[in-house]
Amino acid sequence: MSGVARRPTSGDATASANRRWWDSEASSYYNEHGPFLGDDRFVWGPEGWTEAELDILEARPTHTVLEVGAGGAQCSRWLAGEIGCRVVATDLSAGMLGTARRIDRSLGRALPLAQCDATRLPFPDAVFDRVFTAYGAVPFVADTARLMREMARVTVPGGRVVYSTSHPWRWAFPDDPGEAGLTVRQSYFDERPYLELDDDDRPVYVEHHRTLEHRVAEAVSAGLVIEAVRELPWKDATTSTWGGWSPSRGRLIPGTLVLVARRS
Numbered sequence: 001m002s003g004v005a006r007r008p009t010s011g012d013a014t015a016s017a018n019r020r021w022w023d024s025e026a027s028s029y030y031n032e033h034g035p036f037l038g039d040d041r042f043v044w045g046p047e048g049w050t051e052a053e054l055d056i057l058e059a060r061p062t063h064t065v066l067e068v069g070a071g072g073a074q075c076s077r078w079l080a081g082e083i084g085c086r087v088v089a090t091d092l093s094a095g096m097l098g099t100a101r102r103i104d105r106s107l108g109r110a111l112p113l114a115q116c117d118a119t120r121l122p123f124p125d126a127v128f129d130r131v132f133t134a135y136g137a138v139p140f141v142a143d144t145a146r147l148m149r150e151m152a153r154v155t156v157p158g159g160r161v162v163y164s165t166s167h168p169w170r171w172a173f174p175d176d177p178g179e180a181g182l183t184v185r186q187s188y189f190d191e192r193p194y195l196e197l198d199d200d201d202r203p204v205y206v207e208h209h210r211t212l213e214h215r216v217a218e219a220v221s222a223g224l225v226i227e228a229v230r231e232l233p234w235k236d237a238t239t240s241t242w243g244g245w246s247p248s249r250g251r252l253i254p255g256t257l258v259l260v261a262r263r264s
């Protein structure tokens with residue numbers, strides 16, 4: 001990386017930068033965050049809350065479930081093993097799915113995995129009872145309105161769509177786990193994406209921001225009925241820091257947004 005910028009970039013440039021980035025970082029990401037995530041746990045974000053504690057998806061053994069941006073598919077593995085759902089775990093990155101396969105082999109498991117961009121899901125309409133992601137795809141996609149339409153399209157009427165992502169409010173603060181991360185330094189309303197750039201000024205990593213108003217509007221326009229907007233508080237038992245997410249900041253400002261919706 002040779003620099004960072006906030007400037008508009010296309011959906012294609014976003015997807016190709018992020019595919020390469022997650023491919024090349026897959027092993028180091030797993031080494032750094034694997035112990036926190038667990039190979040067979042479902043963690044919603046750096047605060048440490050698990051689906052076993054929150055039951056946000058309300059997944060039941062009869063359900064067919066799609067995970068987008070699954071990474072090492074830890075959440076799907078927990079849903080299949082603990083709840084007994086039929087799951088499909090998908091991700092843009094072959095490297096991250098390679099991690100999922102390695103974990104599966106080490107546990108003697110074999111989850112169904114598929115490589116795809118979450119904005120172009122290779123599934124028919126209305127086939128999944130639950131469609132979700134824990135920090136996958138949503139922050140890494142330029143056209144999040146399309147992502148919401150795709151997640152809604154493959155969900156059965158009455159089925160549930162849930163995602164967690166960085167709380168939009170965090171975009172107003174520096175990405176710093178300490179004191180410096182508690183002072184507003186940029187406009188919350190500035191939706192230009194965050195880019196990391198190579199020596200030729202090409203994006204190598206991209207994250208996209210939407211205000212809470214726009215996140216809600218995109219879900220509603222996709223035909224989703226919002227049932228809850230959760231702002232996860234910091235969990236006392238979580239003492240670890242993940243990038244800009246730390247116990248000291250997490251106790252003062254929300255770090256993770258969970259949007260819970262029903263397909264109409």
Ligand SMILES: C[S@@+](CC[C@H](N)C(=O)[O-])C[C@H]1O[C@@H](n2cnc3c(N)ncnc32)[C@H](O)[C@@H]1O
Pocket residue numbers: 015018022037068069070071072073075090091092093096116117118119133134135136137140141
């Ligand atoms: C922070 S990880 C989240 C996965 C897992 N829940 C975890 O906590 O490790 C983000 C994942 O989103 C995936 N991703 C990024 N852009 C995507 C897209 N357009 N479609 C599907 N997955 C995408 C990345 O490849 C990566 O595996």
